Amino acid sequence: xxxxxxxxxQPSPPTPRVRLxxxxxxxxxxxxxxxxxxxxxxxxxxxxREKARETAxxxxxxxxxxxxxxxxxxxxxIGYVVGxxxxxxxxxxxxxxxxxxxxxxxxxxxxxxxxxxxxxxAGSLQSEWADLSLDAVVVADPVADDxxxxxxxxxxxxxxxxxxxxxxxxxxxxxxxxxxxVRVALDHLHEQGAxxxxxxxPDSTTRFHAEVxxxxxxxxxxHGLPERVVRVGEPGDAPVVRGVEAALTxxxxxxxxxxxxxxxxxxxLVLEAARRHGYAVPDDLLVVLVSEDATALLTDPPVxxxxxxxxxxxxxxxxxLVAVLEHGRREPTGTLVETRLDVRASSVRPSx
Amino acid sequence: xxxxxxxxxQPSPPTPRVRLxxxxxxxxxxxxxxxxxxxxxxxxxxxxREKARETAxxxxxxxxxxxxxxxxxxxxxIGYVVGxxxxxxxxxxxxxxxxxxxxxxxxxxxxxxxxxxxxxxAGSLQSEWADLSLDAVVVADPVADDxxxxxxxxxxxxxxxxxxxxxxxxxxxxxxxxxxxVRVALDHLHEQGAxxxxxxxPDSTTRFHAEVxxxxxxxxxxHGLPERVVRVGEPGDAPVVRGVEAALTxxxxxxxxxxxxxxxxxxxLVLEAARRHGYAVPDDLLVVLVSEDATALLTDPPVxxxxxxxxxxxxxxxxxLVAVLEHGRREPTGTLVETRLDVRASSVRPSx
DNA sequence: CTGAAAGCGCTAACAT
DNA sequence: ATGTTAGCGCTTTCAG
Numbered sequence: 001x002x003x004x005x006x007x008x009x010q011p012s013p014p015t016p017r018v019r020l021x022x023x024x025x026x027x028x029x030x031x032x033x034x035x036x037x038x039x040x041x042x043x044x045x046x047x048x049r050e051k052a053r054e055t056a057x058x059x060x061x062x063x064x065x066x067x068x069x070x071x072x073x074x075x076x077x078i079g080y081v082v083g084x085x086x087x088x089x090x091x092x093x094x095x096x097x098x099x100x101x102x103x104x105x106x107x108x109x110x111x112x113x114x115x116x117x118x119x120x121x122a123g124s125l126q127s128e129w130a131d132l133s134l135d136a137v138v139v140a141d142p143v144a145d146d147x148x149x150x151x152x153x154x155x156x157x158x159x160x161x162x163x164x165x166x167x168x169x170x171x172x173x174x175x176x177x178x179x180x181x182v183r184v185a186l187d188h189l190h191e192q193g194a195x196x197x198x199x200x201x202p203d204s205t206t207r208f209h210a211e212v213x214x215x216x217x218x219x220x221x222x223h224g225l226p227e228r229v230v231r232v233g234e235p236g237d238a239p240v241v242r243g244v245e246a247a248l249t250x251x252x253x254x255x256x257x258x259x260x261x262x263x264x265x266x267x268x269l270v271l272e273a274a275r276r277h278g279y280a281v282p283d284d285l286l287v288v289l290v291s292e293d294a295t296a297l298l299t300d301p302p303v304x305x306x307x308x309x310x311x312x313x314x315x316x317x318x319x320x321l322v323a324v325l326e327h328g329r330r331e332p333t334g335t336l337v338e339t340r341l342d343v344r345a346s347s348v349r350p351s352x
Numbered sequence: 353x354x355x356x357x358x359x360x361x362q363p364s365p366p367t368p369r370v371r372l373x374x375x376x377x378x379x380x381x382x383x384x385x386x387x388x389x390x391x392x393x394x395x396x397x398x399x400x401r402e403k404a405r406e407t408a409x410x411x412x413x414x415x416x417x418x419x420x421x422x423x424x425x426x427x428x429x430i431g432y433v434v435g436x437x438x439x440x441x442x443x444x445x446x447x448x449x450x451x452x453x454x455x456x457x458x459x460x461x462x463x464x465x466x467x468x469x470x471x472x473x474a475g476s477l478q479s480e481w482a483d484l485s486l487d488a489v490v491v492a493d494p495v496a497d498d499x500x501x502x503x504x505x506x507x508x509x510x511x512x513x514x515x516x517x518x519x520x521x522x523x524x525x526x527x528x529x530x531x532x533x534v535r536v537a538l539d540h541l542h543e544q545g546a547x548x549x550x551x552x553x554p555d556s557t558t559r560f561h562a563e564v565x566x567x568x569x570x571x572x573x574x575h576g577l578p579e580r581v582v583r584v585g586e587p588g589d590a591p592v593v594r595g596v597e598a599a600l601t602x603x604x605x606x607x608x609x610x611x612x613x614x615x616x617x618x619x620x621l622v623l624e625a626a627r628r629h630g631y632a633v634p635d636d637l638l639v640v641l642v643s644e645d646a647t648a649l650l651t652d653p654p655v656x657x658x659x660x661x662x663x664x665x666x667x668x669x670x671x672x673l674v675a676v677l678e679h680g681r682r683e684p685t686g687t688l689v690e691t692r693l694d695v696r697a698s699s700v701r702p703s704x
Numbered sequence: 705c706t707g708a709a710a711g712c713g714c715t716a717a718c719a720t
Numbered sequence: 721a722t723g724t725t726a727g728c729g730c731t732t733t734c735a736g
Contacts, residue, residue, distance in 0.1 A: 017508075019729060019730090020729065020730065020731095021729080021730095029706085029707090030706070030707045030708075031707085031708095031729090031730080031731090032706070032707060032708080032731080032732080033705090033706060033707075035730070035731060035732085036706090036731090036732095039731085041731090041732090042705090042706090042732095043705065043706095044705070044706080045705070045706095048705085048706085062482060062483070062507075063483055063729085063730075064422075064485060064728090064729050064730070065427065065483045065484055065485035066418060066421045066422045066427050066485050066728085066729080066730090067422050067712090067728070067729035067730040067731090068483070068729080068730060068731080069418045069712095069730095070416075070418045070419050070422050070712050070713070070714090070728090070729080070730075071711085071712055071729080071730050071731050071732085072712085072730090072731085073712070075417065075418050077468070080471075100452075103471070104471075104473050105473075107471035107472070107473050108473040111472070111473070111480045111481070112480065114483075116429070116470040116484055117470060117471045118468040118469060118470055118471075119432075119455070119456075119459035119469045119470075119471060120459070120463070121456050121457075121459050121460040121463070128463045128464060129463070130414060131414070131415055131417045131420070131466075132417055132468055133416060133417035133418050155414075156369075236647075237618065237620075237647075238620065238647055238650065266589065266618075268589075268590060269621070295588075295589075295590055298590065371713060371714090372713065372714065372715095373713080373714095381722080381723090382722065382723045382724075383713090383714080383715090383723085383724095384715080384716080384722070384723060384724080384725095385721090385722060385723075387714070387715060387716090388715090388716095388722090391715085393715090393716090394716095394721090394722090395721065395722095396721070396722080397721070397722095400721085400722080415713085415714075416712090416713050416714070418712085418713080418714095419712070419713035419714040419715090419728090420713080420714060420715080421714095421728095422712090422713080422714075422728050422729070422730090423713080423714050423715050423716090423727085423728055424714090424715085424728085425728070
C-alpha cells in the first residue's frame with residue numbers, strides 16, 4: 001500500500017478516459033452525431049444536439065486533442081525562441097519587463113486562439129525541436145541573419161519575428177516604430193525647452209538600435225543641435241546607470257538639459273543617478289526613459305516613459321500568425337506598432 | 353503573383369511533407385522496417401538499417417509528432433502555470449531572476465527529455481487548456497489551496513509544484529529547504545561575530561515565507577538573541593529596499609550588525625542603502641542576500657548570496673515528472689533541494 | 705436528418 | 721529478417 005492511498009486518496013485508478021464513442025454509445029447515437037453536436041457543425045435537431053451535449057457533459061468527456069490535430073493536419077503549437085546569447089539566455093531575457101510581457105501576452109493571446117505556445121530556450125538544439133510539429137515559430141529577438149530563422153524557413157516552418165527578416169519568404173514580422181519613437185521623444189523634450197539633450201543607448205548591432213542611432217542623428221541634424229550620445233556596452237541596470245552617469249558628466253562641455261534613455265533601466269535608479277550628479281529633475285534636467293517598468297509612476301517626480309508596447313506587439317503578432325495559418329493570408333508580411341509616450345512630471349518644465 | 357514570389361523566393365509550394373510511407377517506397381522497404389530502422393527497434397541487418405536511415409535523411413523525412421503521440425497515447429506536453437496575482441502575472445513573475453531561470457531551465461530540461469513546455473498565463477481560463485492534452489502541469493508558485501491545482505487533480509492530470517501540496521494524491525513536489533537556508537545563513541553570520549542580525553522578508557502567506565519566519569524564530573530562541581525582523585508588503589526592488597532601510601534604522605535600539613534579506617532585491621541597491629544609513633560593509637554590517645542576481649559578484653565588496661538554486665529545482669522537478677510519467681513511479685512524492693551559500697566579502701568580518 | 709466507413713501518420717503485434 | 725495489418729480517437733465525406 002502506498003503512502004498516498006493510506007492518506008485516503010483514491011489509489012489513482014488509471015481512469016480510462018471517456019472517448020467519443022463512449023458518449024455515443026451512452027446516448028444511443030453515433031460518433032458522427034455526437035461529434036457534430038459538440039462542434040456545432042452539421043444539421044441536427046435541437047433535441048438530439050442537446051442530448052448529445054448533456055451526455056458528454058455528464059460523462060466528463062474531453063476530446064483528445066492529439067487525435068483532432070492528427071485529423072486536422074496541424075498541431076496548433078507555436079514555438080517561442082529567443083535568438084540570443086547562448087550563455088544565460090532566459091535569465092537575462094525574461095527578466096526584462098519588456099520581454100516578460102511580450103512572452104506572457106503572446107502565450108495568452110495564442111491560447112485564446114486555440115494555440116499553445118512552447119518555450120524553446122536558446123540553449124536547446126534545433127534537433128530537439130525537430131519532433132515537435134510546430135505550426136509556426138516566434139523568434140523574439142533575432143540577431144542579424146539569424147541561423148535559427150534560416151533553419152526554420154528551410155524546414156518550411158513559418159517564422160514570425162521583427163522587421164529584420166523583411167523580404168524573406170515565409171517570414172513575417174511585427175515591429176515597433178523605433179525611429180518614430182525617438183523622434184516623438186526628442187520632439188517632446190524640445191518643446192519643453194531642451195536644447196542639449198543627451199541619448200543613452202546600448203551599443204548593439206540589432207536593427208532596433210541601429211534605427212535609434214540613425215533617427216537620433218537625423219533629428220539632431222534637422223534641429224541644428226549637437227549629437228550627444230553615450231553608448232553602453234550591454235543592457236542591464238548597472239551598465240545603463242553607468243552610461244547615464246557618463247552622459248551627465250559634463251566633461252568640459254555644457255551640462256545637458258535633457259536625458260533620453262533607450263534601454264530598460266530601473267526608473268528610480270536613473271533618477272537617483274541624476275540627483276547624485278547634482279541635477280534636479282525636472283528643473284535642471286528633463287528625463288524620458290524607454291521602459292515598461294511600473295515603478296516609473298511611483299517615483300518623485302513620476303518619470304515620463306516611452307512604451308514599446310510589448311502587449312500590442314504580441315497581440316498583433318499572434319493575430320497575424322493566426323491569419324497566415326488559418327486563412328493562408330500572405331499579405332501584408334509586416335505590421336508596424338506605434339510606441340506610446342506617457343508624459344509625466346519628469347519631462348515637463350515647471351510653470352514656464 | 354504575390355510580392356514574395358516576385359522577390360525571387362519560391363512561390364512557397366505547399367510542400368507535401370515526406371511521410372514514412374514515402375521513405376519506405378523510395379527505399380524499396382516497408383513502413384515497419386523503416387520505422388524500426390529509425391527508432392533503433394527491432395532486429396534488422398545493419399545494411400538495411402543504414403539504407404533506411406540514409407534514404408530518410410536524403411528525403412528530409414521528419415516524423416509527424418502528432419501521429420506518434422496519438423499512437424503513444426501521450427502528447428508529451430507539459431503545462432507551466434503560475435498561480436499568482438491575476439493582475440500583471442507574467443510581468444512581475446518572469447522579471448524575477450529566480451523565476452526566469454526556473455522557467456528557462458524547466459523548458460530546456462523537459463525538451464531534452466522530449467517534452468514540450470506550454471506556457472499557461474495565469475489570466476487564461478482553465479477552459480482554454482481543456483483541449484490541450486497536457487500530460488502534466490507544473491504550477492510554479494501556488495497559493496494556499498490553489499484552485500488551479502485542485503481543478504487539475506480533479507481532471508486527473510498530475511501536478512508538480514512545491515511542498516504546499518504534500519499529501520494530495522496525484523500531486524508531486526520539489527521544494528527548497530527554506531528553514532535550512534535560514535539556519536545556514538544565520539549560522540554563518542553568527543560565526544562571523546554577528547550578534548544583532550536583522551532579517552527582511554516579504555509579508556506573505558506562502559509556505560516558503562511561513563517557514564522562513566518559523567526558522568528565524570527558532571534560531572533566535574536557540575541562540576538567545578532578540579528576534580529582529582522587518583516584513584515588507586510585497587516583493588520588488590523598491591519595497592524591499594525600503595524594508596532594508598527600516599531594518600537599518602536603529603529606532604532607539606542598538607544598531608544591527610548583520611542583515612539577511614530573504615527577498616530578491618538588487619544587490620547594489622541594498623549595499624547603497626546600507627551606506628546611505630552610515631554603515632560600512634562588512635566592517636559595521638555583514639550582509640547576506642537571498643538572490644540569484646549576478647550583479648552580486650560585481651559590487652564592492654561582492655555580496656554573499658544564498659541561492660535557492662532554481663536550476664536544480666527545475667531539473668529535479670522535470671526528472672521527477674518524467675519518472676512518474678514514463679515509469680509510473682509514484683514514490684517518493686517529493687524532493688528537497690538544498691540551498692547554497694556563496695560566501696563573499698560582504699559577510700566576512702575583516703581580519704578578526 | 706442520421707449512421708457507417710474511410711483515413712490522418714505512425715507503431716507494434718502478428719504472420720511470413 | 722522483413723512485410724502485412726490493425727488501430728490510436730477523431731472528423732468528414734458519402735450513403736441511407
